[in-house]
Amino acid sequence: xxxxxxxxxxxxxxxxxxxxxxxxxxxxxxxxxxxxxxxxxxxxxxxxxxxxxxxxxxxxxxxxxxxxxxxxxxxxxxxxxxxxxxxxxxxxxxxxxxxxxxxxxxxxxxxxxxxxxxxxxxxxxxxxxxxxxxxxxxxxxxxxxxxxxxxxxxxxxxxxxxxxxxxxxxxxxxxxxxxxxxxxxxxxxxxxxxxxxxxxxxxxxxxxxxxxxxxxxxxxxxxxxxxxxxxxxxxxxxxxxxxxxxxxxxxxxxxxxxxxxxxxxxxxxxxxxxxxxxxxxxxxxxxxxxxxxxxxxxxxxxxxxxxxxxxxxxxxxxxxxxxxxxxxxxxxxxxxxxxxxxxxxxxxxxxxxxxxxxxxxxxxxxxxxxxxxxxxxxxxxxxx
Amino acid sequence: xxxxxxxxxxxxxxxxxxxxxxxxxxxxxxxxxxxxxxxxxxxxxxxxxxxxxxxxxxxxxxxxxxxxxxxxxxxxxxxxxxxxxxxxxxxxxxxxxxxxxxxxxxxxxxxxxxxxxxxxxxxxxxxxxxxxxxxxxxxxxxxxxxxxxxxxxxxxxxxxxxxxxxxxxxxxxxxxxxxxxxxxxxxxxxxxxxxxx
Numbered sequence: 001x002x003x004x005x006x007x008x009x010x011x012x013x014x015x016x017x018x019x020x021x022x023x024x025x026x027x028x029x030x031x032x033x034x035x036x037x038x039x040x041x042x043x044x045x046x047x048x049x050x051x052x053x054x055x056x057x058x059x060x061x062x063x064x065x066x067x068x069x070x071x072x073x074x075x076x077x078x079x080x081x082x083x084x085x086x087x088x089x090x091x092x093x094x095x096x097x098x099x100x101x102x103x104x105x106x107x108x109x110x111x112x113x114x115x116x117x118x119x120x121x122x123x124x125x126x127x128x129x130x131x132x133x134x135x136x137x138x139x140x141x142x143x144x145x146x147x148x149x150x151x152x153x154x155x156x157x158x159x160x161x162x163x164x165x166x167x168x169x170x171x172x173x174x175x176x177x178x179x180x181x182x183x184x185x186x187x188x189x190x191x192x193x194x195x196x197x198x199x200x201x202x203x204x205x206x207x208x209x210x211x212x213x214x215x216x217x218x219x220x221x222x223x224x225x226x227x228x229x230x231x232x233x234x235x236x237x238x239x240x241x242x243x244x245x246x247x248x249x250x251x252x253x254x255x256x257x258x259x260x261x262x263x264x265x266x267x268x269x270x271x272x273x274x275x276x277x278x279x280x281x282x283x284x285x286x287x288x289x290x291x292x293x294x295x296x297x298x299x300x301x302x303x304x305x306x307x308x309x310x311x312x313x314x315x316x317x318x319x320x321x322x323x324x325x326x327x328x329x330x331x332x333x334x335x336x337x338x339x340x341x342x343x344x345x346x347x348x349x350x351x352x353x354x355x356x357x358x359x360x361x362x363x364x365x366x367x368x369x370x371x372x373x374x375x376x377x378x379x380x381x382x383x384x
Numbered sequence: 385x386x387x388x389x390x391x392x393x394x395x396x397x398x399x400x401x402x403x404x405x406x407x408x409x410x411x412x413x414x415x416x417x418x419x420x421x422x423x424x425x426x427x428x429x430x431x432x433x434x435x436x437x438x439x440x441x442x443x444x445x446x447x448x449x450x451x452x453x454x455x456x457x458x459x460x461x462x463x464x465x466x467x468x469x470x471x472x473x474x475x476x477x478x479x480x481x482x483x484x485x486x487x488x489x490x491x492x493x494x495x496x497x498x499x500x501x502x503x504x505x506x507x508x509x510x511x512x513x514x515x516x517x518x519x520x521x522x523x524x525x526x527x528x529x530x531x532x533x534x535x536x537x538x539x540x541x542x543x544x545x546x547x548x549x550x551x552x553x554x555x556x557x558x559x560x561x562x563x564x565x566x567x568x569x570x571x572x573x574x575x576x577x578x579x580x581x
Contacts, residue, residue: 060547065563067532068556072563103442106414230468230494233521244494251497313414317442318490318501320471329472331490342557346472346490354524383547 025053032061036139036369039379043356043368050364055357059350062383070343075101075175075310078343083169085345086381088131090169091124091160092323098173099254100319100330102304104312105175113177113302114256118293119190120163120172121255122286126197127156128324128376129279129286133204136276136373140217145204152200155193162189176306190294194287201283208276218272222359222371225270232358233351236326238375241278242270248322255321260292272374279376311338325349325376345384349377416441423465427457446501451483454504455513458489462518467491467500470519473526475533477559483507485535489515506535514540532557549574 031042040061046053066085070078082097083090095117102109109117134149157167162183164172172178208214224234226242239246247264249257265281267274312334320329326348335341352375359375360368416439424438427447437448449457461467471490478484483505492499506512514537515522526537527546534555537543544550551574553567572578 060545060549063547065556068561068563106442231520233470233519233525246494252499315414315416315441318444318472318499327471329490331472331474331488333476342476344472344474350524351521354521 030368032058036372038135038372038377039382041353041372041377041379041382043372045365045368047365050366052360052363052365052368055360055368057353057356059353059379060383062379064384066384067343067345070340072339074338075312075340078340079173079175080169080171082345083171084380085347085384086128086323086325086328086349086378087168088378089124089128089324091120091172092128092321092328094171094173095121095255096319096321096323096328096330098175099321100317100332101175101310101312103319104315104317104332104334105306105310106313107176107304107306109177109255109304110301111256111298112300113173113304115293115297116178116182116302117173118256118260119290119297120160120170122290122293123156123159123190123193125324126283126286127153129283130156132279132324132373132376133276136370136376137208137214139369139373140214142208142211142214145207148200148204148207152197155196159186159189159193162186174303175310177301177303179303181302187294187297190290194291194294198284198287201280205280209280215273217366217370218276218374220269221272221363221367222374223269223271224355224359228355228358229270232355234326234355236322236324236348236352236376237275237278237282238326238352238355240264241267241275243268248320248327252320254319256293257289259296260289262289272370275374309338311336320346323348325378325381326352347381347384349375349379349381350384353377353382414442419445419447421445427460431457444499444501446503448503451504451506451510451512454487454502455515458491458502458515459518461491461500461502465493466495467493469494470515470521470525471499473515473522473529475529475535475557477533477557479559481505485533487512487529487535511536511538513538514543516540531555534558 026047028045028047029042030045032040042058044056044058046055066081069081079094079097082093086093130149130153134146137145160170160172161167163186164170164180224238224242226244229239229242229244243266245264245266250264262285265278265285267278314334314336316331316333318329318331320327327346328348329346331344331346332340333342356371356375359371419438419440428435431453434450434453435447436450439446469492471492474488476486476488478486485506487504487506489502490499491502512535514526516526523541524546526540527543529535530537530543531545531547532555545552549570552570554561
């Protein structure tokens with residue numbers, strides 16, 4: 001067992017370099033109103049010239065007390081609220097919540113519903129990664145990918161809109177399955193999308209993967225080792241880019257994921273460039289899953305038998321899924337009444353953001369922007 | 385093992401929520417079954433009655449431990465049993481119980497591909513040893529528990545509020561904190577408005 005000392009040794013703030021210029025250390029404030037912080041993240045930076053000596057994140061500007069609200073809503077009523085946490089991957093949030101409550105109720109969604117869930121969740125993963133790529137590249141100075149990714153993401157949002165009427169906060173799933181049957185032409189739309197998007201992903205890669213500026217700005221920036229990732233609880237693409245082959249879809253399969261073939265891409269160096277490559281490959285793997293799901297989607301009911309008034313038996317359950325950002329967990333405690341006694345959300349963004357400090361120590365201010373982008377945080381989820 | 389520590393929650397009291405008092409036991413839901421494993425045997429041999437419960441509920445393992453040994457067991461789980469990833473730390477508030485708070489750690493082991501929940505009870509005002517030295521990720525997670533429940537962690541390097549502003553009074557996830565309640569004084573001073581609620 002390796003000691004997670006790498007992080008702890010960093011806890012003491014460094015001293016400025018004593019050079020003939022004799023710079024003083026400087027404390028500046030980044031955010032909360034800053035486009036490169038992807039929302040209302042405020043980072044206090046301690047700088048020596050352009051070198052970062054230490055950071056502190058100040059969060060909570062978007063705190064809405066989601067966990068408190070949950071205690072005063074019925075299980076069904078709370079369902080739409082979860083979409084407002086990670087609002088760029090609302091479908092994943094809904095899936096995690098619905099599955100957790102289903103586990104507590106001891107019901108299982110029918111196979112057709114499981115497949116619909118997989119298709120929409122993977123589409124959402126793609127949409128989330130596209131949004132990440134566009135904004136991350138924009139932060140670093142490449143503007144074109146933003147227009148490309150938003151153009152293609154639009155196709156996914158159109159499918160969502162046709163399916164359930166909403167584009168972002170979809171509320172696509174219900175406890176026990178799905179409310180809506182797929183619309184006429186759903187499979188055609190998805191297949192058309194599957195044929196059209198791979199060449200677009202190649203297009204993004206063409207713009208960036210071998211782009212000299214991109215490589216210089218991302219290689220060896222924000223490095224984090226696998227041990228540090230585990231010690232800091234960092235999950236998702238960030239963990240995989242550090243070389244840990246771990247994905248909840250494989251490790252503890254949920255929904256219908258055990259029925260599909262797909263690979264878990266991993267990186268070697270754990271730097272910003274590897275995380276970029278991992279996410280690009282994840283997009284392709286998502287397409288692979290969607291293709292298999294659309295081809296094999298079974299017929300049948302889409303809703304399990306669940307009581308109108310849900311009163312899960314007294315008990316508690318922790319269920320987590322692989323959201324686009326990492327492990328998204330719901331810990332739900334039932335006291336046998338219609339309202340949950342407690343809903344705890346284990347947000348991947350919140351936990352991943354904690355690694356920011358370690359990743360930027362010794363780096364330049366401009367790298368902080370790159371690292372915030374590569375962590376792929378959504379402040380709605382960090383603050384809940 | 386004492387039977388009354390059976391813990392799947394029976395929160396009683398219930399006045400914060402207008403719910404009719406605990407509905408009679410559902411027909412037959414799933415019941416916790418004893419969790420047999422080398423890990424549990426080892427811990428039981430070492431701590432005996434300190435292990436109040438070692439059960440599986442809905443396919444999920446959990447241990448209910450005596451407060452005095454919990455921190456030690458957490459250390460053992462990481463050092464000897466490969467639980468190298470602390471997924472989450474959270475708490476529950478039962479205002480009517482003698483020991484009001486339940487602390488919960490959700491741990492995961494990469495080599496074993498296994499999750500376990502550790503639970504223990506602490507009283508109001510009681511501090512619990514921080515696990516930041518065991519898993520650095522506990523830093524923010526414990527800060528959130530402190531923020532929301534007011535549970536102090538001893539030895540935490542920087543225990544302060546994380547989501548709410550520093551000067552805020554009260555801990556919102558306690559059951560006696562109303563859903564529209566807020567720190568009026570803080571709102572008036574810092575936002576310069578009469579509270580809208």
